[in-house]
Amino acid sequence: MDSLLNSCKLAQKELLKLSNENRNKCLENISKALKDNIKFILEENEKDINNAKANGISSVMVDRLKLDEKRLNNIADSVIDVMNLKDYIGEVIEEFNPENGLNIKKIRVPFGVICAIFESRPNVSVDITALTIKTANACVLKGGKEAINTNKALVKVMRNAICDIVNPDIITLIESTDRKTTDELITKKEYIDLLIPRGSKRLINYIVENSKVPYIETGAGNCTLYVHEDAKLHMALNVCINAKHQRPSVCNAIENIIVDKKIAANFLPELKQAFETLTPSVEIRGDKEVQKIIDCKPATDEDYYTEYNDYIVSVKIVDGVDSAIEFINEHSTKHSEAIITEDMDAVNKFFTEVDSACLYHNASTRFTDGGEFGFGAEIGISTTKLHARGPMGLREITTYKYIISGNGSVRK
Amino acid sequence: MDSLLNSCKLAQKELLKLSNENRNKCLENISKALKDNIKFILEENEKDINNAKANGISSVMVDRLKLDEKRLNNIADSVIDVMNLKDYIGEVIEEFNPENGLNIKKIRVPFGVICAIFESRPNVSVDITALTIKTANACVLKGGKEAINTNKALVKVMRNAICDIVNPDIITLIESTDRKTTDELITKKEYIDLLIPRGSKRLINYIVENSKVPYIETGAGNCTLYVHEDAKLHMALNVCINAKHQRPSVCNAIENIIVDKKIAANFLPELKQAFETLTPSVEIRGDKEVQKIIDCKPATDEDYYTEYNDYIVSVKIVDGVDSAIEFINEHSTKHSEAIITEDMDAVNKFFTEVDSACLYHNASTRFTDGGEFGFGAEIGISTTKLHARGPMGLREITTYKYIISGNGSVRK
Numbered sequence: 104m105d106s107l108l109n110s111c112k113l114a115q116k117e118l119l120k121l122s123n124e125n126r127n128k129c130l131e132n133i134s135k136a137l138k139d140n141i142k143f144i145l146e147e148n149e150k151d152i153n154n155a156k157a158n159g160i161s162s163v164m165v166d167r168l169k170l171d172e173k174r175l176n177n178i179a180d181s182v183i184d185v186m187n188l189k190d191y192i193g194e195v196i197e198e199f200n201p202e203n204g205l206n207i208k209k210i211r212v213p214f215g216v217i218c219a220i221f222e223s224r225p226n227v228s229v230d231i232t233a234l235t236i237k238t239a240n241a242c243v244l245k246g247g248k249e250a251i252n253t254n255k256a257l258v259k260v261m262r263n264a265i266c267d268i269v270n271p272d273i274i275t276l277i278e279s280t281d282r283k284t285t286d287e288l289i290t291k292k293e294y295i296d297l298l299i300p301r302g303s304k305r306l307i308n309y310i311v312e313n314s315k316v317p318y319i320e321t322g323a324g325n326c327t328l329y330v331h332e333d334a335k336l337h338m339a340l341n342v343c344i345n346a347k348h349q350r351p352s353v354c355n356a357i358e359n360i361i362v363d364k365k366i367a368a369n370f371l372p373e374l375k376q377a378f379e380t381l382t383p384s385v386e387i388r389g390d391k392e393v394q395k396i397i398d399c400k401p402a403t404d405e406d407y408y409t410e411y412n413d414y415i416v417s418v419k420i421v422d423g424v425d426s427a428i429e430f431i432n433e434h435s436t437k438h439s440e441a442i443i444t445e446d447m448d449a450v451n452k453f454f455t456e457v458d459s460a461c462l463y464h465n466a467s468t469r470f471t472d473g474g475e476f477g478f479g480a481e482i483g484i485s486t487t488k489l490h491a492r493g494p495m496g497l498r499e500i501t502t503y504k505y506i507i508s509g510n511g512s513v514r515k
Numbered sequence: 516m517d518s519l520l521n522s523c524k525l526a527q528k529e530l531l532k533l534s535n536e537n538r539n540k541c542l543e544n545i546s547k548a549l550k551d552n553i554k555f556i557l558e559e560n561e562k563d564i565n566n567a568k569a570n571g572i573s574s575v576m577v578d579r580l581k582l583d584e585k586r587l588n589n590i591a592d593s594v595i596d597v598m599n600l601k602d603y604i605g606e607v608i609e610e611f612n613p614e615n616g617l618n619i620k621k622i623r624v625p626f627g628v629i630c631a632i633f634e635s636r637p638n639v640s641v642d643i644t645a646l647t648i649k650t651a652n653a654c655v656l657k658g659g660k661e662a663i664n665t666n667k668a669l670v671k672v673m674r675n676a677i678c679d680i681v682n683p684d685i686i687t688l689i690e691s692t693d694r695k696t697t698d699e700l701i702t703k704k705e706y707i708d709l710l711i712p713r714g715s716k717r718l719i720n721y722i723v724e725n726s727k728v729p730y731i732e733t734g735a736g737n738c739t740l741y742v743h744e745d746a747k748l749h750m751a752l753n754v755c756i757n758a759k760h761q762r763p764s765v766c767n768a769i770e771n772i773i774v775d776k777k778i779a780a781n782f783l784p785e786l787k788q789a790f791e792t793l794t795p796s797v798e799i800r801g802d803k804e805v806q807k808i809i810d811c812k813p814a815t816d817e818d819y820y821t822e823y824n825d826y827i828v829s830v831k832i833v834d835g836v837d838s839a840i841e842f843i844n845e846h847s848t849k850h851s852e853a854i855i856t857e858d859m860d861a862v863n864k865f866f867t868e869v870d871s872a873c874l875y876h877n878a879s880t881r882f883t884d885g886g887e888f889g890f891g892a893e894i895g896i897s898t899t900k901l902h903a904r905g906p907m908g909l910r911e912i913t914t915y916k917y918i919i920s921g922n923g924s925v926r927k
Contacts, residue, residue, distance in 0.1 A: 462916065463921065464920045467925045470615065487729060489731075511753060513753060
């Protein structure tokens with residue numbers, strides 16, 4: 104393990120010397136090679152699919168794992184999209200000349216080695232590779248065992264595609280997929296500059312509890328939408344439907360709807376009717392106050408902390424914006440929350456006091472996404488406050504250093 | 516512990532609602548109260564001094580611990596300096612309008628609760644309090660047992676000074692000073708948003724190994740100065756003297772001098788003579804190659820990794836800029852390094868390839884300091900790459916959130 108990681112670290116020093124043009128050339132070659140090797144990659148993917156079926160893995164998971172010509176072409180095209188994004192490396196973020204006579208430049212630089220630990224979806228290995236090469240970072244990839252043949256094939260093709268330009272160890276796959284390897288990997292502070300876990304809550308919590316390597320926590324989204332007393336109810340209903348129903352499996356979908364008590368008797372029956380007539384329908388869970396107004400399943404305290412990732416929503420009645428904010432700060436995973444209202448004082452209070460990465464006024468939480476924010480790419484949604492918050496694009500996987508010029512300057 | 520931390524977290528919600536004027540008023544009151552209560556504070560400090568002497572603590576440490584009227588007035592004045600700095604909270608860092616029609620603002624916000632764990636120097640409790648209040652952060656302070664009476668007195672005075680404006684629990688002192696309390700504190704992710712350890716390498720390593728709370732590593736400085744073959748030797752000598760001798764106890768002093776082999780025979784005797792004639796003199800340790808040129812103590816491999824914080828320097832001969840960069844990246848704590856040369860190609864290579872927070876050309880590493888960088892204040896020097904690198908001022912103890920406005924906007 105140490106020798107693999109050290110090779111990756113040394114290879115990054117080579118990558119650091121490449122121009123943006125040469126880093127782009129790597130990405131162009133990778134995209135082309137993925138398309139040229141479709142047959143090989145799909146054969147290897149087929150092995151994973153067969154193993155998954157033999158192991159009785161759910162059809163949803165098998166679908167996540169499966170590549171076909173169209174999916175693979177999309178993955179290859181997305182590498183070109185990353186290639187065409189802005190080059191952030193070397194950017195002078197600030198320049199200043201303090202009284203001591205020095206010239207100080209704050210310039211944007213790569214982290215060095217970024218390690219991604221992720222679960223089944225095989226596109227992640229290509230995505231992370233493209234984003235890291237574009238930013239002159241090397242990557243260490245550890246995928247799930249379900250996708251090991253696919254990941255090996257993808258990494259082999261990508262490494263071959265760049266080996267004439269740069270040391271291919273800038274893409275390093277950890278082939279052992281067991282937990283013990285993860286345990287070892289997350290102590291390797293001397294080789295890995297940043298760890299990005301992508302996958303289930305269980306995986307992310309495990310990293311948070313055990314990592315000695317600096318990491319950015321991603322993904323968990325227990326998002327809440329608050330319908331304020333001055334909301335346009337028709338708008339509130341539309342946004343609720345979009346935020347809950349469009350794609351409930353993702354982290355920016357809402358899990359809780361909290362409704363001001365002054366409008367609950369009007370709004371909740373409409374919400375229930377709308378959610379019942381959708382296909383698939385959305386199950387409402389409510390506490391006793393909600394159940395006085397509409398007929399629904401009971402919500403436990405636990406429900407309000409739960410990210411269902413399903414066609415289920417917890418509903419609660421709150422008494423004004425202060426109690427709405429209190430509810431959110433207590434239950435939220437600090438991802439995305441929305442307020443629907445025409446009252447700008449309530450909006451400002453909500454924006455100031457709710458402690459989450461992305462706060463929406465009269466809009467769906469579903470917009471928390473690198474693409475929707477115009478970043479062109481996304482490495483994950485950060486739910487920590489350190490370094491990057493919310494959608495992370497290329498810029499968020501860079502750091503900076505100060506370069507300082509003097510003329511024999513000494514401190515007085 | 517949980518109840519203390521929870522009170523601090525809740526008090527921060529109040530602080531968040533204060534205007535910059537009211538936060539400044541808190542700082543003004545604190546500064547005045549520190550001056551008004553000099554007698555009380557010095558009496559309490561006297562207890563710590565007496566305990567320290569009774570426990571046989573070194574005179575250097577006793578001096579660090581000791582307050583007098585002048586030191587306390589300086590500490591109180593520095594609170595006013597922080598008060599007069601720019602207000603970063605609420606600053607719109609960026610604003611953009613992607614194609615989906617939303618308006619997205621990235622605004623600067625406090626972390627929430629910042630916990631500082633620090634050792635003997637009692638000015639730290641006032642410094643951290645001032646910096647956090649200015650940025651609308653609450654602080655949890657845990658000082659060393661040697662300064663407990665002083666810290667209690669300072670915190671009591673500061674809390675009393677602000678209690679008419681805001682809930683004084685925004686300044687929370689952990690009175691228990693044992694290791695078990697630290698162990699507990701560094702798991703309290705639900706209350707503490709950011710941990711800043713300030714003190715010995717041992718303390719910082721302990722935090723890095725054990726903390727579940729996001730932290731910024733500070734302080735360790737194994738800094739190197741590289742005398743390139745095209746250096747002006749007189750300039751090199753001056754900078755070496757400043758970087759090593761002016762204040763060897765601090766993290767931005769150099770511990771290693773590496774000299775290009777083409778100039779070693781000229782430069783090393785001059786260096787030796789200069790270092791020997793300083794008061795106090797500087798001890799040179801060199802490997803075999805160095806010892807061929809000058810008479811000095813032998814340097815072990817270990818020496819080149821050592822932060823002496825003393826009038827000692829390790830010297831090594833290197834063969835060109837590549838091997839200088841390799842030496843630094845291997846031995847450095849990623850704090851500050853310098854190159855002395857007239858060759859701009861060498862400078863650019865050094866700036867690109869050395870992986871440390873602050874890189875100097877023809878200047879002393881001693882400038883790595885919030886004050887020298889014009890930040891007006893310093894919370895520490897970060898040696899990590901996540902969030903903040905190098906000197907951290909007010910801005911570096913803030914984070915951001917996105918506030919997004921739509922008009923019933925839903926994702927397509």
